[in-house]
Amino acid sequence: MDQISLSPHHLHAFTEVGFRVAGHQGAQGAMTALRSVIPMDAYEFVAFDPATGRHQSLVSDGYPKVDADAAEEYVQLDPYRAAMASREPLLMGSPGTERYFRRHLEPYGWRAGLTTPLFLAEGRYTGLLHLSARDPAAFGALTTTLISAVSPTLAHVTDLRRCVIDPVGLPPGFHAVAFDRAGHHRDVASVPPSEAIAAEPAMAELARDFIDSRELNRRGLWLDREGSWREVRLLRAGVGFHGAIQGTIIAERPCALPYELTVREVDVLTQVARGDSNPQIAAALVLSVRTVTTHLEHIFAKLGCDSRTRLTTKALAEGLCRLDLTR
Numbered sequence: 085m086d087q088i089s090l091s092p093h094h095l096h097a098f099t100e101v102g103f104r105v106a107g108h109q110g111a112q113g114a115m116t117a118l119r120s121v122i123p124m125d126a127y128e129f130v131a132f133d134p135a136t137g138r139h140q141s142l143v144s145d146g147y148p149k150v151d152a153d154a155a156e157e158y159v160q161l162d163p164y165r166a167a168m169a170s171r172e173p174l175l176m177g178s179p180g181t182e183r184y185f186r187r188h189l190e191p192y193g194w195r196a197g198l199t200t201p202l203f204l205a206e207g208r209y210t211g212l213l214h215l216s217a218r219d220p221a222a223f224g225a226l227t228t229t230l231i232s233a234v235s236p237t238l239a240h241v242t243d244l245r246r247c248v249i250d251p252v253g254l255p256p257g258f259h260a261v262a263f264d265r266a267g268h269h270r271d272v273a274s275v276p277p278s279e280a281i282a283a284e285p286a287m288a289e290l291a292r293d294f295i296d297s298r299e300l301n302r303r304g305l306w307l308d309r310e311g312s313w314r315e316v317r318l319l320r321a322g323v324g325f326h327g328a329i330q331g332t333i334i335a336e337r338p339c340a341l342p343y344e345l346t347v348r349e350v351d352v353l354t355q356v357a358r359g360d361s362n363p364q365i366a367a368a369l370v371l372s373v374r375t376v377t378t379h380l381e382h383i384f385a386k387l388g389c390d391s392r393t394r395l396t397t398k399a400l401a402e403g404l405c406r407l408d409l410t411r
Contacts, residue, residue: 111143111241122230123222124215126194130155131211131242136268139211142242146216147192154188158199158212168209171235173200173228176216195220200231202239211242244323245270254317260335262323263291270323272333280308281334286409291332294318303403305350306336315339316407342404343386352379354405357396 111129118124126146130139139155151157158164163180167173176197177185189197194216202211213235217223254260259278262270267288271277281287294302302318314336323331341350348369355365362380366373387404389395399405 112145114238114241115145118230118234122215122227123217123219125218125222126216128214129211129238129242130158130214131244132209133244142211151188154184155212158184164199164201167199168201171201171203171232173198173231173235175223175228189216193218196222198223198227198231200235202235202242204239204243205236208239208243208245210239210244213238213242254319254333254335257337258317258335259337260333261287262321262331262333263288263295264323264329264331265292265295267292270331272321272335275333275335278334278336280310280314281336284309284409287334290407290409291318291334294332295320295330303400304405304407305339305341305403306407306409307347313339313341315403317403342402345383345386345404349379349383349386350404350406352376353383353395353399356380356383356392357399357405359396 111127115124115127124146126144128144128147129142131142132139139159141155161180161184163174163178174181176189176199185197196217196219198215200213201209202213203209213231215223215227215231254275258275259281260272260275261278261281262272264270269282269288299318300320304316306314306316308314315338316334316336319333319335321331321333323329341347345353351369352365355368360368362373362376365371366376369376371379384390384395387395387398389398
């Protein structure tokens with residue numbers, strides 16, 4: 085592509101796009117800024133959802149109708165695959181797109197179209213941006229250059245992998261994954277991903293149980309598959325576009341057992357917090373009632389509690405119980 089010089093007006097528009105996307109003004113804010121330098125009459129953001137492997141229309145403006153199947157039809161075209169490989173915008177009406185152009189654009193008066201794949205700066209694909217205009221000469225080399233330059237910023241608009249609600253109050257050192265009810269997991273903005281949680285199949289069911297509960301948060305201890313203890317916190321969150329899907333964040337960080345508790349004492353404390361009596365705990369853990377009583381005496385001393393009620397309150401508030409990953 086020939087080198088094209090950008091004016092201060094263009095550079096200002098780029099700055100505005102970045103500012104508005106970062107400021108959560110999303111598609112509308114970003115495209116308002118771009119319209120000052122690109123002669124578009126309509127646009128559509130199409131997101132790729134890695135949880136389902138499908139594309140979906142997110143936001144459109146200027147189109148009287150957006151065909152729900154158009155996104156999946158477009159990604160079956162050979163020119164789409166070529167655009168993905170080159171990461172360059174594709175003019176609609178180019179070889180291989182004629183039929184698509186006649187079906188989805190010409191009937192509504194559009195005479196020019198341009199589509200660009202959206203990749204984050206890190207290289208992850210998030211979706212597509214369609215532009216349309218009534219002027220057949222609207223999208224030339226300058227438009228292609230401008231869209232190529234700004235597409236890594238626009239890719240954040242269609243990024244469905246990230247939870248849109250930042251976990252407020254999550255201390256440093258945590259890694260996290262966001263889940264929806266279907267068990268699909270996504271990244272959490274500003275928090276490193278947790279490979280341990282993503283690799284544990286039971287976490288999806290734990291997330292579903294939490295989403296269906298009335299709890300605002302939940303804490304607990306988890307002994308992972310490698311035999312390491314982790315402090316775990318669950319928080320409510322919205323996932324997907326604009327956080328429209330109910331979800332939860334599951335965050336973890338390595339830890340030692342608190343209050344110098346032993347593994348067996350954690351098990352006993354967990355049963356106490358569930359409301360079990362000493363005989364019930366003994367049966368569940370295959371211990372004698374006397375052994376359970378001895379464990380409880382040590383737990384009361386270590387936690388500084390003088391009743392089962394206070395013990396339960398402290399255990400739940402501080403996340404001292406084992407998380408139930410069996411449901």
